[in-house]
Amino acid sequence: MRVSVIIPSKPMQIVSILERVLKDSELNYDVLTIKELNVNRLSDRDAVIVVGRDRDLLLIHQVLKENDIPILGVSIGGETSFLMDTHIENFRRAVEYLAHGNIIVEEITRIQVESDEMDAFAINEVAIFPRRSASLLEYALFINDEFVWRDHCDGVIIATPMGSTAYALSAGGAIIAPKARVLEIVSVNSIDPSRRPFVVPDESEISIREINSKYTIEIIVDGIVREPLKSDYLTIRVAKKPMKLLRLPRKERIYDERILKKMRLGEEILSLPPSAKLVLKVLEYEGPMTQKDLVEKTMLPHRTVRYALSILISRGLVREDLLNRDARVKIYRLSQSLRREK
CATH class of the missing domain: 2.60.200.30 (Probable inorganic polyphosphate/atp-NAD kinase; domain 2)
Known part of the structure; x- marks a missing residue:
């Protein structure tokens, strides 16, 4: 089986883990970064393994376009999702399943x-x-x-x-x-x-x-x-062709648990005041922003943005960090738990 393993970049620690496992497998493989990726390099691949986060898999999907090469998502954050079916600690087991054909192909509407x-x-x-x-x-x-x-x-x-x-x-x-x-x-x-x-x-x-x-x-x-x-x-x-996601076999799927989390998250968001919903939506679509950026983007008064952020932070939907280049400036981003639910 011919497989391409795609990673966001090539940090030596991650590459060494991947190479160690892949060399022991029966797979014909290569390791690429997202920047090195193009459809022609994957034209003869039987499967693609994406090591990273949901966003990395979504980026690769945009490169593949209508191509329906099966994709296995491997999370480097320790958390799985609908797209990232397993995590890096289970990489050896995932490769063994793939090499022996003991893996599930799930077709996803796109x-x-x-x-x-x-x-x-x-x-x-x-x-x-x-x-x-x-x-x-x-x-x-x-x-x-x-x-x-x-x-x-x-x-x-x-x-x-x-x-x-x-x-x-x-x-x-x-x-x-x-x-x-x-x-x-x-x-x-x-x-x-x-x-x-x-x-x-x-x-x-x-x-x-x-x-x-x-x-x-x-x-x-x-x-x-x-x-x-x-x-x-x-x-x-x-689309004429669905996306094909590879899933590891397991006795119990965790779909029901994830759906329940989504329902609770939806109820939490719907209960927010309008200003907080707007600020949350802007952070979802625009990414991390300062309070000044949020005021300019939402056109809300400073005090309203501060109030909305205080609610979102207290409910664990948004987190506050210091800007790397200026410790006096705070930057706001979706919390890790909310990004996982997305």
Whole structure:
């Protein structure tokens, strides 16, 4: 079996662990960094092992595009997730399972988003937001060319079943079972109080048309790809090929436990005041920021941002760190537990 092992960079400690295990295996392998990766180098691979975090696997998925090479996620943080099925301490066992074919292939729904300037694939969600937070987005929703609604909101998210427990959940979406053959459309903070998440069959063609905002509109794919929208429409449909995730066999799956955690997290987020929800959303989409950055991005008063941050920190959703280059400045980021749930 021909396998590529992909890591974020090449720290000697990690590389030595990987090499020691791989040399003892029956695999034909090479070790690449994400920067060295391209589709041509993987064209003859039977599988890919991604060692890192969820974000690393999502980055690699963007490089692979429609390619459906099976991927095994190995976490270096000690925590597993929906994408990272095992951790580095179990790397030898994972390689043995893979070498002997004793591994489970799970097909994951992914979606393709197309517009004049983009053709990308997502396994979690496609989000459309104005670049400036707290500004309205106007759009019309069509399903299979049939008009459904026109809305004014902060943004709109189209999520897969896997993505239903990520940003869509924090925006008030439903939790969808991974095997359900549906997609979910979530209007974020719609001015229409009756607007609810809309679940459609996954053979549907979803069109977001007549997109308009006072500010530049961005398409965000899995939180990884971020492109300005130059046209006024985009189309989302299920990709022809699903993503193939490799799973280690185990007597008990921990799916139920993870879903319960997601439900508790969703309830926690929904109970937040609007200002805290906005600050949390900005940190989710923009990454770590200072208080000054948050004030500029959200356009909220300083005291409101301070209040929102105090709530998020007290509930363990956001953590406060000192900026490396200036110890007088504090930077705010999603807590480790919240990033794992994403």
